[in-house]
Each structure stands twice: as C-alpha cells, then as structure tokens.
Amino acid sequence: MTTVTELLDAWPLADDIRIIPRRENLLLQPPPETAMKMWREHSLLQAVHFPNEYIAADFSPPKDIFCGDTLRLEWQQMNARQPFYHRNADVDEISLQVSGERTLMTELGSVELRPGDFSRIPVGVAHDNFGRKEVHLLFYIIAPVTDLGHVALRSEVKKEGPFPGWKKATPSAIEMMTECLGARGCDIVVSMADEDLLLDPSLAQSTSFARSGEALVVQRATAPRVSGSQQQHPEWLYKSATVWIGNVNLDKTDGKVYSRHRRADAIQYQLEGSRTLVTQRGTIEMHPGDYICIPKGCAYTNISKGTCQYVVILTSEIASVKAPYCKMASETSMEMVEAIRKDAAS
Incomplete structure (x- = not known):
C-alpha cells in the first residue's frame, strides 16, 4: 500500500502550503454508493491540442x-x-515562443525571440510582430503583471529596418487599440500612425518609463530538472493578482507527491517530452502541444519516464476552454498507476 504526500496550497493568492500524508489508493478511490449521496458526479478531464511546429x-x-x-x-x-500595430487598453500581453523565430517590435524597443523565450508587453504599449515559420502562445492578463524570472534580454534600441523579409509600412501603419483581453471584435479605435515614431524608444514619454528605464524584457526558465519522488514547484515567471505563470522541468519522476490547489484552476501546456498526468478525475498522457485544465480542489501528480517540460498557469478566476477536445482521461485505478510507475522506473 503506497503512502504519498499531498501538497495543498492556496495559489495564486498565497504561498502557504499544507503537507498531508495520504494512502494513495484511498486518495484516488471514489466513495461507495450510499442511501443519501450529497456529492455530484464529475466528468473525466479532457485535453485539447494545437501543434508546436509551424x-x-x-x-x-x-x-x-x-x-x-x-x-x-x-x-x-x-x-x-x-x-x-496593436495596443492593449486593459492587459499585459505575455508571449511564449514555442518554435521558429519572431521579431517583436515595440515602442520600448525590439527583440529577437527564440524557442523558450517569454516576453511581456506592458499595457498600453504598441507592438507588431514579424514571424518566420513560427508558433507562439499569447497570455492576455489583466494588468499589472510582475516579472519574476531570469532576465535573458532587454531591448535597448529601435529595430533598424528593413531587414530580411520585412518591409516598412508606408506611408503609414495601421494601429488598433482593443479592450476585453485583446479579443477579436473588441477594438476601441483604429487609426494610422507613423512607424518611425512608434519604433523609437527614446521618444517614449511615459513618466513610468522615465523613472524605471523600462525596456521590453525577455525571460527564460533556468530551474534544473528534478527526478525521483521530488516535487518540482513551478519556476514562477509572472504574477498578477489572479494569474501566475510558471515553468516545470521534470526528469524521471515516480509521482509520489500530489498537488492540490484550493483556490485556483491549473491550466497546463506540454512544451517538450511526455508524462502521465494522474488525477482524481482520470489519468491522461500529455504530449507536446496538449493543453488541459485541472479544476481547483482536484489532486494530481506526474509520472515521467524521461525528461519533459510544461508550462502551468494558475488562475483564481475561471477560464473556460474555447477549443475542441481531442482526448479524454481514463478512469484512474491503483493497478493502472502502479503499472505506469513500474514502467517509468524500468
């Protein structure tokens, strides 16, 4: 009979963690039928998929x-x-470069993004993109958002153009401001703008920029991989009042430490490698390009035969799935978990 550890936390609202010893078979076992059942039947978790390659x-x-x-x-x-050019009225816009290369051009300067790079465009800053056979994710989060990770790059000067494959917008560029988290159909106003003026960071006239010397910041995850029964907490890269974004690097992992968030849903995106996600609402294989949401209060763990990397987004407010599901979890049983654990250990 396997004894595991559960970490019960209140992320993203607090850092306090309660450590609870568990009998794993009881943690994963639903209660028997009773004459007066006072709980609901919950469906198995499902995942969606978008390709990581162009x-x-x-x-x-x-x-x-x-x-x-x-x-x-x-x-x-x-x-x-x-x-x-796009300008957000209400959110900080964070991106993760998944594959390929992309030039991000903004009023704060421009940067070249490579796979694994995270960038944050502060609310109200105009920006444009030039991608070359690339894929990226965008996280629109109600501002303000704080940078927490390793700063790999800062923009310093405007991007000199034209550069290969890029042409200046002449005689002027289109600029759009949006609200409601940058969604389509939420434009406030669309106008024309002088691109040379937009792309020169020395002309930024915000008192905040002047005080802090604000630049466009690129972060990269740096935490080492962990293995065995160690629990890898995310390396937190961004935090807002309601959303935290972090990166998890796993090596060969036996899944004997469970996590449970009592105040937040956990959206997970598989970036590299594969793992088995074991939860109280089913067991599912996570492969590159898979996305899943683990609801608040649901305990889960990972079993991994090799190295893998995934992104976790904790949100205290519900974020409903908008893409079609591609697969469903299987009912979790101790026989299944032990077989997966044995295979991972071999």
Missing part, C-alpha cells in the same frame, strides 16, 4: 484555447508580418 498556411487570426474575465490564452503561428 504548418504552412495563409495568415489567419490566433486561435483561442482558454478564456475568462482576467485571462485569455491563444495559439498563433506566423510566417509574415502582422498587418497592424
């Missing part, structure tokens, strides 16, 4: 994955320049 296609709008009142997560691929 697939040749005409330019198209991003695809929504999850969306709520304080968070929207979308997938986009590009092999061209975005046809307008």
Whole structure:
C-alpha cells in the first residue's frame, strides 16, 4: 500500500502550503454508493491540442484555447508580418515562443525571440510582430503583471529596418487599440500612425518609463530538472493578482507527491517530452502541444519516464476552454498507476 504526500496550497493568492500524508489508493478511490449521496458526479478531464511546429498556411487570426474575465490564452503561428500595430487598453500581453523565430517590435524597443523565450508587453504599449515559420502562445492578463524570472534580454534600441523579409509600412501603419483581453471584435479605435515614431524608444514619454528605464524584457526558465519522488514547484515567471505563470522541468519522476490547489484552476501546456498526468478525475498522457485544465480542489501528480517540460498557469478566476477536445482521461485505478510507475522506473 503506497503512502504519498499531498501538497495543498492556496495559489495564486498565497504561498502557504499544507503537507498531508495520504494512502494513495484511498486518495484516488471514489466513495461507495450510499442511501443519501450529497456529492455530484464529475466528468473525466479532457485535453485539447494545437501543434508546436509551424504548418504552412495563409495568415489567419490566433486561435483561442482558454478564456475568462482576467485571462485569455491563444495559439498563433506566423510566417509574415502582422498587418497592424496593436495596443492593449486593459492587459499585459505575455508571449511564449514555442518554435521558429519572431521579431517583436515595440515602442520600448525590439527583440529577437527564440524557442523558450517569454516576453511581456506592458499595457498600453504598441507592438507588431514579424514571424518566420513560427508558433507562439499569447497570455492576455489583466494588468499589472510582475516579472519574476531570469532576465535573458532587454531591448535597448529601435529595430533598424528593413531587414530580411520585412518591409516598412508606408506611408503609414495601421494601429488598433482593443479592450476585453485583446479579443477579436473588441477594438476601441483604429487609426494610422507613423512607424518611425512608434519604433523609437527614446521618444517614449511615459513618466513610468522615465523613472524605471523600462525596456521590453525577455525571460527564460533556468530551474534544473528534478527526478525521483521530488516535487518540482513551478519556476514562477509572472504574477498578477489572479494569474501566475510558471515553468516545470521534470526528469524521471515516480509521482509520489500530489498537488492540490484550493483556490485556483491549473491550466497546463506540454512544451517538450511526455508524462502521465494522474488525477482524481482520470489519468491522461500529455504530449507536446496538449493543453488541459485541472479544476481547483482536484489532486494530481506526474509520472515521467524521461525528461519533459510544461508550462502551468494558475488562475483564481475561471477560464473556460474555447477549443475542441481531442482526448479524454481514463478512469484512474491503483493497478493502472502502479503499472505506469513500474514502467517509468524500468
């Protein structure tokens, strides 16, 4: 009979953690039928999928994955320049470069993004993208959002153009301001703008910029991989009042430490490698490009035969799935868990 550890926390509202010893078979076992059942029947978890690699296609709008009142997560691929400058009225816009290369051009300067790079565009800052056979994720989060991770790069000067494959918008560029988390159809106003003025960070006139010397910041995850029965807490990269974003690196892991968030749903995105996600609402294989939401109060753990990397987004506000499901978890049983654990150990 396996004894495991459960970590019960209140993320993203507090850092306190309660450590609870558990009999794993009881933790994963639903109660028997009784004459007066006072609980609901919960469905098994399901996952959605978007490819991590570019697939040749005409330019198209991003695809929504999850969306709520304080968070929207979308997938986009590009092999061209975005046809307008975008300015958010209500959110900080965070991106994760999944594959390929992308130039991000903003009023705070420009940066070249490579796979694994996270960037944050502060609310109200105009920006444009030029992607080359690339895929990236966008996280729209009600501002303000705080940077917490390792700073790998800061923009310092404006991007000199034209550069290969890019042409300046002449005689002027389109600029769009949006509300409601940057969603389509939420534009406030669309106008024209001088691109040379937009792309020169020395002309930024915000008192906040002047005080802090604010630049466009690129972060990369740096935490080492862990293995065995160790529990890898996410390396937190961003925090807002309602949303935390972090990165998890796993090595060969036996899944004997469970997590449970009493105040937050956990959206997970598989970036590299594969793992088995074991939960009180089913067991499912997570492969690159898979997304899943583990509801608050549901205990879960990972069993991994090799190295893998995934992104976790904790949100205290519901963010409903907007993409079609591609697969469903299987009923969790101790026989299944022990077989997976044995295979991972071999």
